[in-house]
Amino acid sequence: MSTVAPRFADTPLSPLWSVHMHLVDEYRPGSSFFFDTGSRSLLTHGSAIVLPGRGGLAPARADTVLRALGGDQLLVGAVPFSDTEPAQLLVPDVYRWGPGLAGAEAAPTHSHDTPALCEPPPQHYRDAVATALADIDATELSKVVLARSLRIGLDAPVDIPAVLRQLRHRQRRGYVFACPLPEQRDLVGGSPELLVSRNGDVVTAHPLAGSRPRSGDPRVDTARGAELLASEKDRREHAVVVDAIARSLDPYCAELSAPSTPEIVSTGHMLHLGTRVTGRLRDPLPSALSLAAALHPTPAVCGTPTATAREAIARLEGFDRGFYSGMVGWCDSAGNGEWAVTIRCAEIGARDVRLFAGAGIVAGSDPAAELAETEAKLQTMLSALGHTGKVVDERAVHAMA
Numbered sequence: 001m002s003t004v005a006p007r008f009a010d011t012p013l014s015p016l017w018s019v020h021m022h023l024v025d026e027y028r029p030g031s032s033f034f035f036d037t038g039s040r041s042l043l044t045h046g047s048a049i050v051l052p053g054r055g056g057l058a059p060a061r062a063d064t065v066l067r068a069l070g071g072d073q074l075l076v077g078a079v080p081f082s083d084t085e086p087a088q089l090l091v092p093d094v095y096r097w098g099p100g101l102a103g104a105e106a107a108p109t110h111s112h113d114t115p116a117l118c119e120p121p122p123q124h125y126r127d128a129v130a131t132a133l134a135d136i137d138a139t140e141l142s143k144v145v146l147a148r149s150l151r152i153g154l155d156a157p158v159d160i161p162a163v164l165r166q167l168r169h170r171q172r173r174g175y176v177f178a179c180p181l182p183e184q185r186d187l188v189g190g191s192p193e194l195l196v197s198r199n200g201d202v203v204t205a206h207p208l209a210g211s212r213p214r215s216g217d218p219r220v221d222t223a224r225g226a227e228l229l230a231s232e233k234d235r236r237e238h239a240v241v242v243d244a245i246a247r248s249l250d251p252y253c254a255e256l257s258a259p260s261t262p263e264i265v266s267t268g269h270m271l272h273l274g275t276r277v278t279g280r281l282r283d284p285l286p287s288a289l290s291l292a293a294a295l296h297p298t299p300a301v302c303g304t305p306t307a308t309a310r311e312a313i314a315r316l317e318g319f320d321r322g323f324y325s326g327m328v329g330w331c332d333s334a335g336n337g338e339w340a341v342t343i344r345c346a347e348i349g350a351r352d353v354r355l356f357a358g359a360g361i362v363a364g365s366d367p368a369a370e371l372a373e374t375e376a377k378l379q380t381m382l383s384a385l386g387h388t389g390k391v392v393d394e395r396a397v398h399a400m401a
């Protein structure tokens with residue numbers, strides 16, 4: 001751990017680069033990390049140091065190592081939803097910053113026409129939402145985010161740079177990322193949600209909660225946005241997240257503020273309620289990674305109270321979330337960094353892709369509407385992957401076999 005390869009930052013691009021080339025095209029599955037904000041992107045290769053530790057402890061350990069290394073070191077990676085599963089955090093061999101993907105052309109993706117299997121089936125999800133509503137009625141649980149998973153068997157490998165370009169092509173805002181995972185898989189996604197960023201003593205979080213699918217017609221979307229802003233149920237679902245974030249950041253801040261009314265944040269497929277929370281940190285400045293660890297998991301992906309919601313998720317969802325609903329990002333040795341909430345994402349392997357999406361359940365939620373919301377959220381990755389196959393109930397496939 002004492003020797004670290006030299007790294008380079010802001011290296012000028014080779015003159016051989018065509019105007020259409022981008023850092024994203026140098027992404028190598030299994031060994032690179034890519035993170036794009038639209039205005040700049042980060043690409044890393046290799047892993048000089050792989051930081052050990054399970055979700056709950058890994059960020060604190062990684063922070064200590066990063067500070068000890070000093071200089072212009074960078075730490076990148078992903079932390080899973082579970083606080084007992086291993087995190088994937090590393091100090092790369094080399095890294096490079098470049099322009100954002102926003103202006104880059106979207107290369108056509110190979111289309112994948114194999115079916116996407118619902119694992120578990122949609123009825124399982126509706127039943128889980130109904131049970132969660134009964135729990136909310138009868139216990140201290142006030143919100144829980146329940147998720148679903150799809151699996152697509154692959155007939156050809158996924159071209160990850162092409163998928164990343166498609167994600168950015170469909171949404172100008174938010175974070176487009178790819179991160180190597182164990183067992184030769186890559187975590188790929190386009191998250192609209194900033195968990196936290198730190199730049200000097202300025203801290204920012206941009207929680208999202210409360211959603212409607214987009215329609216494709218701007219007039220209909222304007223009406224849906226107005227209806228979402230006026231929805232008492234969605235405003236309640238949203239306020240729980242903003243309150244939790246403000247409470248978690250408050251001990252670190254000299255100043256902290258958030259507008260009292262959320263705004264509409266639109267992605268390629270969804271409309272969300274969003275609130276930008278900003279603050280000025282007090283000394284000693286915590287790193288972006290330790291702030292992210294203090295916030296994770298917010299009620300945008302877990303619920304309130306956190307421990308009760310975690311227990312409900314483990315009991316009701318019926319699958320392992322893996323890195324979905326964790327956090328993904330970077331932190332430098334000065335403590336600056338950006339961490340996105342790992343949503344609108346997939347774990348991509350050589351033979352299959354697993355996709356994930358969830359929805360916040362509060363009193364007043366409707367199981368069929370929440371299922372439809374997860375279907376709309378899944379479109380972010382299905383369309384970026386070029387998936388043209390059917391989405392089918394797992395039980396239907398087993399019945400045919």
Ligand SMILES: C=C(O[C@H]1C=CC=C(C(=O)O)[C@@H]1O)C(=O)O
Nearest residue numbers: 209210211300343357358359360
């Ligand atoms: C948990 C997800 O979205 C979160 C972020 C925005 C809106 C959400 C909602 O309205 O439920 C979720 O809290 C997901 O996309 O899987």
